[in-house]
Amino acid sequence: MSSPDPFDRHDHAACRKRALAQAEAICAERLTPIRRRVLDLLLESHVALGAYDVLQRLQAEGHRAQPPVAYRALDFLVANGLAHRIERLNAFVACHRPEKCEAPAFLICRECNRVAETASASRRGALARDARALGFEIEQTVIEAQGICSGCRTS
Amino acid sequence: MSSPDPFDRHDHAACRKRALAQAEAICAERLTPIRRRVLDLLLESHVALGAYDVLQRLQAEGHRAQPPVAYRALDFLVANGLAHRIERLNAFVACHRPEKCEAPAFLICRECNRVAETASASRRGALARDARALGFEIEQTVIEAQGICSGCRTS
DNA sequence: AAACGAGACGTTATAACATAACAAGTGTGC
DNA sequence: GCACACTTGTTATGTTATAACGTCTCGTTT
Ligand SMILES: [Zn+2]
Ligand SMILES: [Zn+2]
Ligand SMILES: [Zn+2]
Ligand SMILES: [Zn+2]
Numbered sequence A, B: 001m002s003s004p005d006p007f008d009r010h011d012h013a014a015c016r017k018r019a020l021a022q023a024e025a026i027c028a029e030r031l032t033p034i035r036r037r038v039l040d041l042l043l044e045s046h047v048a049l050g051a052y053d054v055l056q057r058l059q060a061e062g063h064r065a066q067p068p069v070a071y072r073a074l075d076f077l078v079a080n081g082l083a084h085r086i087e088r089l090n091a092f093v094a095c096h097r098p099e100k101c102e103a104p105a106f107l108i109c110r111e112c113n114r115v116a117e118t119a120s121a122s123r124r125g126a127l128a129r130d131a132r133a134l135g136f137e138i139e140q141t142v143i144e145a146q147g148i149c150s151g152c153r154t155s
Numbered sequence C: 001a002a003a004c005g006a007g008a009c010g011t012t013a014t015a016a017c018a019t020a021a022c023a024a025g026t027g028t029g030c
Numbered sequence D: 001g002c003a004c005a006c007t008t009g010t011t012a013t014g015t016t017a018t019a020a021c022g023t024c025t026c027g028t029t030t
Helices: A012-030 A033-044 A051-060 A067-079 A126-134 A150-154 B012-030 B033-044 B051-060 B067-079 B126-134 B150-154
Strands: A083-086 A091-094 A104-109 A115-119 A137-148 B083-086 B091-094 B104-109 B115-119 B137-148
Touching: A012 A033, A033 A051, A033 A067, A033 A091, A051 A067, A051 A091, A067 A083, A067 A091, A083 A104, A104 B126, A115 B126, A126 A137, A126 B104, A126 B115, A126 B137, A137 B126, B012 B033, B033 B051, B033 B067, B033 B091, B051 B067, B051 B091, B067 B083, B067 B091, B083 B104, B126 B137
Parallel strands: A104 A137, B104 B137
Antiparallel strands: A083 A091, A104 A115, A137 B137, B083 B091, B104 B115
């Protein structure tokens, strides 16, 4: 089955809870309060958050944080597969299925800025074939599609 | 046939000349001296250049340029399909085949930093299918693979 | 010719994104 | 205790990108 579609309504409270539980399973005690809070901030938001957006939210909660605090937490989450960086937006989203996530691809609505995560073809596609032909060894692939979601198109 | 492989040796003087000629055919008088020069700077370099790299080179040639000069030229080139932005690197490469270029994908060597342009599957792949299923209309897709090229791997 | 508008470019200033470097606190194992 | 790994706090700075406004040129309109 596919990941929850952020363009669609779903039981997001449960979705968020599950993602946090998976995060704790993956990281155990390494999911410190700051990291956990940052992950939850990403889960709360269906749009990608920039590091400074995260920082502002932390500060709004009374945490006297400086930029490295946000970047470190985000870097940790990305390194552990709990969040993804969206290059196009210089921003981050939570991964909703960290246990099954491999070779993600993203659909970014230019109107509402929401980001949907989907799975990419990975080792089978034309790109992998081309790379092999060139002797290029792919380690990681960024796939980010821009466009307009169904909700925004109809309105 | 595929585009010239920057990981491979080729007659780059000719390659560059052809690309410039195609650029002039596409833009006519709109390819002003600055834009032409920036395009040529990108063609000269097999690695992606950041806007400030371009800027430095312009300044080294005696041109008293400020950042917007570089960004404007690069934006123009990208808008006209003569160059591509590599999101992962916040940098730009010239397109070697602007007339035939559609849905490009990139292979980025993390060791030598060279970037090869290839063609992506476009409307047929799993991504397009997923998007259609969600009612998402894709307008543009960024595909950037990181890895290691054959030259760098063997050495 | 004078007025106008579009497009390119010059210039200043500032916004937005990201990291280097070092200090200090915590816990674990020796 | 002490070394070590890891996390966090904090200051400062580096890097990437754009807003805003002025000027110049050229071709079109009046
Ligand atoms: Zn994911
Ligand atoms: Zn939308
Ligand atoms: Zn191209
Ligand atoms: Zn290489």
